[in-house]
Amino acid sequence: MIETAAIISTGTEIVQGLYADTNACHLAGRLNELGLRVAAIIACPDDPAELEAALRHAASRASLVVMTGGLGPTEDDINRDVCASVFRVELRRDERAVELMRGHFRARGLTMRPSNERQALVPRGAIVLQNMRGTAPGFFLPSPAERGAPEDAAPQCALLALPGPPAEMTAMFEESALPLLRARIKGRVFARTRTIHTFGRPESELNDLVREIFTHDPRVTLTILAKSHGVDFLVTARAEETAAADALIARCEAMIVERAGSGCVCGADSETMQSAVARLLIAHRLTVSAAESCTGGLVAKMLTDTPGSSAYLKESYVVYSNEAKMRILGVKAATLESFGAVSEQTVREMAQGLLALSGADYAIAVTGIAGPDGGTPQKPAGLTYLALASPGRTQVLERRFPGDRELNRFHAALTALDMLRKTISGG
């Protein structure tokens, strides 16, 4: 029976720091949802000695080792051989895998090379997981106890080997590996995690407001993380039924929203600021347009991230130069001269000009100094003005973002969307 898992990602590019290990992150999330505790995630180079050491360490910490990568046809692909050696099993050639590979090459008008046949080698006693999206099959090697293998120096855990390309890995995990794991998971403790997204309040403040809710119930844990899109509350609950875990989470979420304030909670799990704003606009049959200087199109891009955005966005403008601000939006030359392009007065005229031009229900305007250059002591890089105009009302915000160009623009666009979200929802 399986209670704990360890994940091994093989790939020299990961330990060279060239790419973050997203396969392991995805698998860790899925294994946690199955109620397994993940004891370790290990990345190692395509090197037999390192992989062997990693396998032995992983096997010592967990009853299931999940390994990705290293199943391809090249000399770098050592995982099959190292597994056979560490787990003391022989490799056999799987004829069905060879047939599937041949078909895969034939469908592309190619001939299979002999080197690909190596990919059809799997450990004796393993369940072969055929690869419908690529060439290398994966495999699940049950624990020696389940296989009736002699008790020897081999690790006592089960081993799941998946290919490295993310699309092949996730498909094989979901379609082939999941049922095998579910049948072997001990007990009935399920973990569920819900991520509650906030925007606009600092982490320390939210921590003080919310932390004490979580000191009472050992079934529920809270992690607070400051991310670039805002502060996230991660609530994890463990229970014997998923419904019970979900009920625990719902109770915590209600307490979090009450304490942090509904105005700053902008979504949960896959809901983003973008999708929350889209949902509100569609539900209220409202339209919006944007006039952007420093964000350069990012507000419009984020407004159209969500399918169906043509219902509420008809047109939008990037007005980078002063000349464009005057000609397209009707900002007065005197305003630009007296107060500058980055000013409360200019952003107000931009939003009001856009409201008239576009005929939308809401007009967003953003002007600022994205950085790193262009700042002055009076108007430093990061200084940004945002406006939201609707018939009869114009709100203006000043923000001083402390980040780099990319972050300043992202936070400016999020702030613009948040103004719209709060205004529509009355928050």
Added chain:
Amino acid sequence: MIETAAIISTGTEIVQGLYADTNACHLAGRLNELGLRVAAIIACPDDPAELEAALRHAASRASLVVMTGGLGPTEDDINRDVCASVFRVELRRDERAVELMRGHFRARGLTMRPSNERQALVPRGAIVLQNMRGTAPGFFLPSPAERGAPEDAAPQCALLALPGPPAEMTAMFEESALPLLRARIKGRVFARTRTIHTFGRPESELNDLVREIFTHDPRVTLTILAKSHGVDFLVTARAEETAAADALIARCEAMIVERAGSGCVCGADSETMQSAVARLLIAHRLTVSAAESCTGGLVAKMLTDTPGSSAYLKESYVVYSNEAKMRILGVKAATLESFGAVSEQTVREMAQGLLALSGADYAIAVTGIAGPDGGTPQKPAGLTYLALASPGRTQVLERRFPGDRELNRFHAALTALDMLRKTISGG
């Protein structure tokens, strides 16, 4: 002397799969640049038994263990105590760290809580790395041999402990840890990696063109990776001087560019498609504007990703509705009726209308079906038309992107930028 490194990231949120481990990725890159081989990257939960096992495994694989996280003031922050136990050293209170923490709180108008004083505990014999951006100091514990510690069951490696927040971690690594590591790195073999970015050719094709270059010289290795922005060649060279490694890389890069074709190579290392296009526009004193339907502002956003973009982008338009395409750009109603909004004819009129409207040297237009909805058998989701107009010339491309909404939009914007890049550079 230090030759190999292992990295440990502590944080339950990582093994829960909630966030990818970006600290380890950053550190692995920096350690490789120092010429160290990274043998393993391990993520473990905030759990003493798992951290101890991870430390012992890491110490068995490397002469330097770098650990991030777990130095905060809460009960989750176990790294100090576990290190002391595994490395058989006592903890002492560092008065300078206490003073710095007090100052940190005072500057923010806060009083330091007693729980923060725990953060000033460091192993005896360790060099304290003060934290100028947060509260927790880090430390470097030299190997027992260097410290003159008795030979016992403690690991024989050196240990570097850094705080978890990325800004604190990177600053402490660069400012305090790097000189300590450099003084202890054995030999003079430096590794350098250069990443060459391509766009527009499939991975398998590039692999066949380039792979054989790399079979001759063992000092140089090649990794080919398909990323969302295109296919990257990662060339790593090892030599006794960084200049020699750089020369090896330069020779390989020239061969890659020759074989893959200069048209598809769009940059190296931190140069992106965006910065390459910005560089060309500025160098040739050209201006550009965009009229975007499906990309919804992303082309303009990417054109303004680079500082100084106001030199070449004055204005840009998101024309999502047919009405906006007609009113703003002058697309003919008959064209939209006969051929539809997603057609070669419409994108051509969009680009030509924009060229006249904006007065820019180049006008980009994009129209397509971003998906997931809105497709038909004749015009499936992903179908996109792109145009680049300049006085007297309009190029049009048709693309069928196979991804999700986000990827289709990203690839459409990259393709638009690539048209501009190739046209200006004559590629």
